[in-house]
Amino acid sequence: MEHHSAQLIACHDCDLLQREIPLKKGCTASCRRCGAVLYRNATDSIDRTLAFTLAAAVLFVIANLFPIFAIEIQESGSEINLFGAVQSLWDKQMHSVSLLVFLTTILIPALELITMTYLLLPLKFRSVPAGSHLLLGMLKIVKPWGMIEVLMLGVLVSLVKLTSSFKVIPGIALWSFAALTLLLAAAAATFSARDVWERMDSRSDREVAA
Ligand SMILES: [Zn+2]
Structure with a gap:
């Protein structure tokens, strides 16, 4: 060797x-001194992360199209979806909160899912997408600002509070958000920037040699 x-x-x-x-x-490979995991040879990490990401993207669309829950007040009902919530916060003059919710639960997760798919899909078929170095760096900065799991907690807390005074019917988006939280965590756990770099480097080396 x-x-x-x-x-x-x-x-x-x-x-x-x-x-x-x-x-x-x-x-x-673990650290000789403290036993922490240094790196793995999980050759299928790109495939797995891609699968989780694509599934998450489908759920993300569903979660944004359908109501999170519906409330029945006397005879009339009211449905709440995520974008509707952002809009009504904006209308109630809570501009900064509205903007923050929009950024952390809609825009950034959407950008993250699109970027991951854009990077991983070509890498799966052994080609390197344009701007991949820049995007990988950007992903690292933006990732902590996606807060679907925080949203999920907030929704659950408000659901529990609402059920004490209203009849609350959970919507499709609620289940989608729950599954989405798990899938995003799974994608984050299987994603290995190291493997992505490695595959990109081996590609560009071969391209230079050719
Ligand atoms: Zn160590």
């Missing part, structure tokens, strides 16, 4: 510098 991949890697937990070794499929 030649030693061309003897790159140094620092443990993110204890900062110990170690030499990278090639791993067998499905194996994990």
Whole structure:
């Protein structure tokens, strides 16, 4: 085994510098000193993340099209969807809250899902999409601002409060948001920036050589 991949890697937990070794499929390299996971050879991480991302994208569309819940007040009913909630916050002069909800629960998750699909779909078929380095960097900055799971908690709390005074009927979007929360977590857990970089690098090396 030649030693061309003897790159140094620092443990993110204890900062110990170690030499990278090639791993067998499905194996994990842990830190010599503290045992933290340094990297894995999960060759299917791109496929898996892509699958979770595409499923999440479908649910995201459903979650935004359908009502989160409906309230029955005497005879008349009222349905609430996410964009409607953003709009009514805006109409009630709560502009900054409205903007924040729009950014963290609609715009940023949408951008994240689109960017991930744009990056991962070509990589799956072994080509590198244009601007991928820039987008990967952007994804890292933007990701913490997507807060679907926080929204989910907020919705659950308000549902519980509302049921004490109204008849509340959970909508399709509520279930979609719940599943979406899980899928986004799964996509985040399987996503490996390391694997993406690796595949992009191996591609561009071959392209230069060709
Ligand atoms: Zn360590």
